[in-house]
Amino acid sequence: MASSPRAFILRHTRLGPVPGLEGIRLHLADEVLPLWHAVQVETGDPDAVLPYWAFAWAGGLAIGRYLREHPEAAAGRRVFDVGSGSGLCAIAALQAGAAEATAADIDPFASAAIELNARANGHRMTVVRRDVLDVEPPDVDVILAGDCWYDAHLAVRILPWLRSAQDRGIDVLIGDPGRRHLPTDELVKLASYEVRTTTELEDLELKQGWVYALRPADQIA
Ligand SMILES: C[S@@+](CC[C@H](N)C(=O)[O-])C[C@H]1O[C@@H](n2cnc3c(N)ncnc32)[C@H](O)[C@@H]1O
Numbered sequence: 001m002a003s004s005p006r007a008f009i010l011r012h013t014r015l016g017p018v019p020g021l022e023g024i025r026l027h028l029a030d031e032v033l034p035l036w037h038a039v040q041v042e043t044g045d046p047d048a049v050l051p052y053w054a055f056a057w058a059g060g061l062a063i064g065r066y067l068r069e070h071p072e073a074a075a076g077r078r079v080f081d082v083g084s085g086s087g088l089c090a091i092a093a094l095q096a097g098a099a100e101a102t103a104a105d106i107d108p109f110a111s112a113a114i115e116l117n118a119r120a121n122g123h124r125m126t127v128v129r130r131d132v133l134d135v136e137p138p139d140v141d142v143i144l145a146g147d148c149w150y151d152a153h154l155a156v157r158i159l160p161w162l163r164s165a166q167d168r169g170i171d172v173l174i175g176d177p178g179r180r181h182l183p184t185d186e187l188v189k190l191a192s193y194e195v196r197t198t199t200e201l202e203d204l205e206l207k208q209g210w211v212y213a214l215r216p217a218d219q220i221a
Pocket of ligand 1: 057059082130133
């Protein structure tokens with residue numbers, strides 16, 4: 001890597017507002033392909049993953065809106081944001097009054113982006129840089145999973161992990177715009193929001209983002 005992830009992010013993004021979540025600012029990119037190419041050059045890895053961390057995804061935006069409407073879901077509670085990307089859901093939880101937040105992502109650029117974004121919003125949080133789906137769910141009160149059903153492999157792994165969290169009494173909130181691997185039969189809709197994203201990522205700039213809870217196991221057909 002030619003420079004630190006932090007320096008790379010500062011060079012390739014702009015700190016700006018998040019549509020629909022006034023008061024939250026993130027280091028975001030305008031265009032995905034040039035940034036993706038820059039990541040590939042920077043890491044020397046032609047297979048480097050998409051820079052998810054440089055965008056506020058529809059699922060995370062829906063969770064952010066839900067926490068604005070229902071701050072009691074996070075207030076005073078220990079929150080864990082899995083697949084955190086930019087840190088958006090963890091930041092929204094802290095703004096809703098969470099007692100503490102942890103943000104987890106496997107991408108080293110995401111860890112750096114989360115730290116930068118937390119600081120830009122005047123928050124502190126713990127950042128976990130490993131694949132948490134290989135270990136037991138953390139000892140927290142709430143787990144947030146924003147836009148994690150875009151990939152079949154991740155979808156298959158995250159659902160049982162979230163279920164085992166729920167079995168331990170942890171609340172689970174899922175935000176998603178209807179990605180192809182979302183297991184809708186296993187979810188209960190809590191709320192829906194029209195969220196503004198970008199046609200760099202989506203077919204439409206305005207998407208419907210849903211917030212779900214997990215359906216209890218004994219209610220799944
Ligand atoms: C589409 S992004 C969503 C980011 C953010 N939650 C949002 O809604 O804006 C999905 C994120 O999940 C992360 N991810 C993928 N597999 C993961 C894993 N096993 N553990 C933690 N994060 C993972 C990716 O690196 C990516 O940042």
